[in-house]
Amino acid sequence: MNAPAAEQERPVHIHLASLELRVAESTAEIEAAQALRYRVFYEELSAKPTSEMSALRRDFDSFDPYCDHLIIIDRDKGEGAAGIIATYRLMRREQASRRGQFYSIDEFDISPLVNYRGGILELGRSCVDPAYRTKAAMQLMWKGIADYILHYKIGVLFGCASFPGTDPAEHKVALSYLYHRHLAPAEYRPRALPERYVSMNMMSIEEINEKRAFMALPPLIKGYLRLGGFVGDGAVIDPQFGTVDVSVIVVHDLIADKYTKHYHDQAAGKTDESSPTA
Numbered sequence: 001m002n003a004p005a006a007e008q009e010r011p012v013h014i015h016l017a018s019l020e021l022r023v024a025e026s027t028a029e030i031e032a033a034q035a036l037r038y039r040v041f042y043e044e045l046s047a048k049p050t051s052e053m054s055a056l057r058r059d060f061d062s063f064d065p066y067c068d069h070l071i072i073i074d075r076d077k078g079e080g081a082a083g084i085i086a087t088y089r090l091m092r093r094e095q096a097s098r099r100g101q102f103y104s105i106d107e108f109d110i111s112p113l114v115n116y117r118g119g120i121l122e123l124g125r126s127c128v129d130p131a132y133r134t135k136a137a138m139q140l141m142w143k144g145i146a147d148y149i150l151h152y153k154i155g156v157l158f159g160c161a162s163f164p165g166t167d168p169a170e171h172k173v174a175l176s177y178l179y180h181r182h183l184a185p186a187e188y189r190p191r192a193l194p195e196r197y198v199s200m201n202m203m204s205i206e207e208i209n210e211k212r213a214f215m216a217l218p219p220l221i222k223g224y225l226r227l228g229g230f231v232g233d234g235a236v237i238d239p240q241f242g243t244v245d246v247s248v249i250v251v252h253d254l255i256a257d258k259y260t261k262h263y264h265d266q267a268a269g270k271t272d273e274s275s276p277t278a
Contacts, residue, residue, distance in 0.1 A: 011151035012144045016136060018076040021144040024069040032081035033069045034058035040127040046242035066099040067091045070144055072137060085132040086141060089125040092152060096122065104160055107236040108190040108247045118155030126220065149252055156188065157250040161221045162243035168235055171244060172202035175235055177213035178246065180205040184230030190247040192234030200235050200246070224248045
């Protein structure tokens with residue numbers, strides 16, 4: 001395959017100074033992305049690795065072989081696997097069919113999303129190397145996701161976003177605010193599985209300072225809300241990662257203009273978000 005043909009087949013390929021964003025193209029690149037995930041989730045944050053993960057110092061699961069792994073490479077640091085400084089895992093409907101399910105199905109009933117007739121995309125395992133938690137890395141990741149969903153004609157994006165810790169009461173203001181102001185329409189609304197369901201409706205909206213509640217949200221959740229995204233009904237405690245998870249949904253057909261403006265604002269430096277996870 002010649003270089004121009006290979007370039008045309010890439011769903012995403014962006015350069016910004018020394019940074020390059022594309023989908024991982026080799027086992028070595030995927031393993032380097034998994035190693036970055038391990039450093040962020042298990043060493044920096046509070047996730048609990050399996051003994052095999054600890055031995056290999058990589059975060060991996062049975063979904064990885066079926067996913068696309070969006071990566072940012074700093075070519076000043078190294079080429080390919082040696083230069084990976086950020087990653088985001090992407091799984092389309094056809095990939096989930098080969099795996100047998102989407103990752104989120106273990107926490108949420110996502111049948112309203114699976115029943116959507118168009119393209120759907122699950123996002124997860126997003127993280128950024130501590131030295132690169134800047135506007136440049138985030139603007140590049142958002143632009144890459146935009147290009148990816150346009151390439152594959154994705155109509156709905158979804159995934160899990162997390163609050164730190166395993167006590168939902170510590171986040172009652174934020175969870176209640178999300179429930180009252182950003183609950184997804186019924187036709188797109190996942191619901192936490194009955195055996196894992198934690199009510200997000202812990203406070204009345206009258207008790208909440210909405211501006212403060214929004215600003216206190218984790219950066220990933222704020223990012224999706226700014227796109228016009230929604231959350232599902234119910235939170236879930238994830239003991240492995242030590243988090244309280246909510247389902248996040250973005251209906252691209254409803255917010256295409258907002259999405260475009262968002263990543264162009266990112267490119268103009270109009271963002272102040274910085275987080276271990278994108």
